[in-house]
Amino acid sequence: MTSGQIAILVDHPIYHPIFIDAYRGNFSADQLRAGSVGATIAYALLLQKISSEIVLVDIVEETARGQVLDLSDAGFVTSARIRQGNFQEAGQCDIVIVTAGAKQKRNETRVELIERNYNILSSVISKMKPLNPNIILLIVANPVDVLTYIAQKLSGLPKNQVFGSGTFLDSARLRLELANILKVAENAIHAYVLGEHGDSQFVAWSAAHVGGKSLLDFPEMKAVDKENLAKEIARKAYEIINLKGSTYYGIAGCVSSLVQTIAFDQRHIRPLSVYVEEFQCVLSMPVVLGSSGVERIIDIYLSADEKARLQKSAAELSAICKKYA
Numbered sequence: 001m002t003s004g005q006i007a008i009l010v011d012h013p014i015y016h017p018i019f020i021d022a023y024r025g026n027f028s029a030d031q032l033r034a035g036s037v038g039a040t041i042a043y044a045l046l047l048q049k050i051s052s053e054i055v056l057v058d059i060v061e062e063t064a065r066g067q068v069l070d071l072s073d074a075g076f077v078t079s080a081r082i083r084q085g086n087f088q089e090a091g092q093c094d095i096v097i098v099t100a101g102a103k104q105k106r107n108e109t110r111v112e113l114i115e116r117n118y119n120i121l122s123s124v125i126s127k128m129k130p131l132n133p134n135i136i137l138l139i140v141a142n143p144v145d146v147l148t149y150i151a152q153k154l155s156g157l158p159k160n161q162v163f164g165s166g167t168f169l170d171s172a173r174l175r176l177e178l179a180n181i182l183k184v185a186e187n188a189i190h191a192y193v194l195g196e197h198g199d200s201q202f203v204a205w206s207a208a209h210v211g212g213k214s215l216l217d218f219p220e221m222k223a224v225d226k227e228n229l230a231k232e233i234a235r236k237a238y239e240i241i242n243l244k245g246s247t248y249y250g251i252a253g254c255v256s257s258l259v260q261t262i263a264f265d266q267r268h269i270r271p272l273s274v275y276v277e278e279f280q281c282v283l284s285m286p287v288v289l290g291s292s293g294v295e296r297i298i299d300i301y302l303s304a305d306e307k308a309r310l311q312k313s314a315a316e317l318s319a320i321c322k323k324y325a
């Protein structure tokens, strides 16, 4: 092994349920739930040093207690306090990150989780009420677009305060592939996966650019099978789930970066699950994100084919959302 490399040896894979519910930020309070995704988000937030207090809530109290004990051992790297809390405390936080819910089994789609996760989400929201009127609800559990729509209805909060992580993760997966093809840093690439965080998602190729130049004008892109690349991005979660049971590191990186954007009012543009009036459903579009949530949706240029894909994605989602209207 050359100097600088680190090997981590894992005896056996760990498939255990955990989940977070509450995270208190340094500007006041936020929250999560404590499963694999929730705990990994909490860990990312600890390492990023952007919060003074993180509160974990899980219906299985032992799970939250175990996560808190484990995470607190990493507390020396940060000034954040991490503790277990309850749903009422969660409802008074600044940001609630909802990761509670069933996860996909091998080859199961995200929308197949809806019945199970609708019941979980509605019980979580009702137990958190009355909600801090300025709270931000960041939905992560799947199917994230439909659950965000339901959370907007059940919470009664302004829609800009209730949004989902959407296709931010899919866009990160796309940018990783493009960075390898173009040999540039991922953050130099402005390219979005839009629509459903699920099977009907699509890549907005015509709006993508790198260093002020259209992505499609790069000679390296001529040899790329774009349809196939978009399919691989959409299938990546299935591939990870087939190999190790679930995904959590990618989404934790995305969510901790969203929390930072909110906490510091950074106004980054991110593809997130938001209510789109034209389609009367929730799906991912690029939005400006600030301290009060979604500031506005960017009216991105799409080719005729991409518009058709957006409409198809919206039609699929709104058919499901109508059942919960």
Ligand SMILES: NC(=O)C1=CN([C@@H]2O[C@H](COP(=O)(O)OP(=O)(O)OC[C@H]3O[C@@H](n4cnc5c(N)ncnc54)[C@H](O)[C@@H]3O)[C@@H](O)[C@H]2O)C=CC1
Binding pocket: 016, 017, 018, 019, 020, 033, 034, 035, 036, 037, 038, 058, 059, 060, 063, 099, 100, 101, 102, 103, 104, 113, 117, 119, 120, 123, 124, 139, 140, 141, 142, 143, 144, 165, 166, 169, 197, 246, 247, 248, 251
């Ligand atoms: N939006 C995204 O990009 C991603 C979303 N996910 C989603 O996140 C969710 C959580 O995934 P994991 O953490 O891997 O699952 P997990 O099984 O590790 O954790 C789920 C947690 O939910 C809790 N829970 C179940 N019923 C509950 C109830 N009625 N009230 C409160 N808590 C309850 C369980 O106790 C468990 O701790 C899944 O829906 C998964 O599909 C996962 C990765 C990426």
Ligand SMILES: CC(=O)C(=O)O
Binding pocket: 110, 142, 169, 237, 247
């Ligand atoms: C599980 C999931 O939604 C993802 O990794 O994209």
